[in-house]
Amino acid sequence: MIYSAENIFKYCPKCGEQNFLLLPKEGAFRCGACKFCYYLNAAAAVAALIVDENKNLLVVERGREPAKGMLDLPGGFVDIGERAEDALQREIREELNLEIKQFSLLTTFPNDYPYGDMLYFTLDLAFVCQVRDFSKIRTADDVSGYQFIPLHEIDLDLFGFESVKKIIEYFKNSSTLQVS
Ligand SMILES: [Zn+2]
Structure with missing residues (x-):
C-alpha cells in the first residue's frame, strides 16, 4: 500500500x-x-443506497472536491464518538432533507480520499435505506444536485470513488434489491 x-x-x-x-x-x-x-487508520464513512418505488437509485452530484462534479452516493464521514447509524441518518438529512425509515448494512469497501495535500483512508459502510416520502427533497451541504437513475442504466464511470462503484456493483448483484 x-x-x-x-x-x-x-x-x-x-x-x-x-x-x-x-x-x-x-x-x-x-x-x-x-x-x-x-x-495511520481508516476513517469510517457511510453511504446510502436509496431506491424509489420504480427501482431508480438516488445518486447525488458532488459539489466540492475531491471528485467535484462527479456522481456519488449520499453519505459522509462518521464523526468521532458517533454511531454509524446516526451518521447515516444525519448525512441524509443534511444533504437531501430526507428521513430514513429503515436501513440495513449491505457491504463495506475501503476507499482512498484525497483532500488538500493529504491522502486519507476510509472504510465506507453501505446501507440499504428505505425512504417513504421524497416530497421534501432538496440538496444542501456538499451536494450540488441529485438524480434518480434506473439501476441498469447507471454508468459507473461517472462516479468519483472506487469504493462507491464497488458498492453499486455489489448492490446490483445482491438480492437486497427486493427491498422496497
Ligand atoms: Zn519525537
Missing part, C-alpha cells in the same frame, strides 16, 4: 525531530528520537 502521508509528515509532532519515519509494515510512523508512534 502507498501512503502519501510519507511525503507530508516531515517532523515528529511530539518532539519536533526530523527523524520521523514511516514503517510501512506496521502502517505507522515512528520517531527515532522520542519513539513517539503515529498509526
